[in-house]
Amino acid sequence: xxxxxxxxxxxxxxxxxxxxxxxxxxxxxxxxxxxxxxxxxxxxxxxxxxxxxxxxxxxxxxxxxxxxxxxxxxxxxxxxxxxxxxxxxxxxxxxxxxxxxxxxxxxxxxxxxxxxxxxxxxx
Numbered sequence: 802x803x804x805x806x807x808x809x810x811x812x813x814x815x816x817x818x819x820x821x822x823x824x825x826x827x828x829x830x831x832x833x834x835x836x837x838x839x840x841x842x843x844x845x846x847x848x849x850x851x852x853x854x855x856x857x858x859x860x861x862x863x864x865x866x867x868x869x870x871x872x873x874x875x876x877x878x879x880x881x882x883x884x885x886x887x888x889x890x891x892x893x894x895x896x897x898x899x900x901x902x903x904x905x906x907x908x909x910x911x912x913x914x915x916x917x918x919x920x921x922x923x924x
C-alpha cells in the first residue's frame with residue numbers, strides 16, 4: 802500500500818472517530834444524524850473535517866445514517882484575503898524585521914510574493 806493511501810485512510814478513520822465523539826458530546830447518535838449536525842461539525846473545525854464524507858457515505862450505505870447527508874468539500878480561495886495595501890505592509894514588516902533569521906525572512910517573503918503573484922488582480 803502506498804504511503805499516501807495509508808495516510809489518507811488513517812486520516813479518514815481519525816476524523817470519523819472525532820466526528821462520533823463530537824456527536825456524543827452534542828447528545829446525538831449516528832442514527833439521529835442530520836444535515837445541521839454535519840454543517841455545525843464542519844463549521845467548528847479545520848478543513849480536514851471534510852474527510853468525514855467517506856465515513857458518512859459508508860454509514861449511509863450500511864443504513865446507519867440517513868442518505869443525503871453531505872460534508873461540504875473545501876473550496877480553494879474562500880479564505881479572507883488581505884487588501885493589497887495590507888499585503889504590502891506585511892511584506893515591508895518581514896523585510897525589516899530583525900527577529901527573523903535570514904532563512905525565515907526569505908521564506909516569508911517568498912510566501913507573501915507568491916500569494917500576490919497568484920492573484921493577478923492585485924497590484
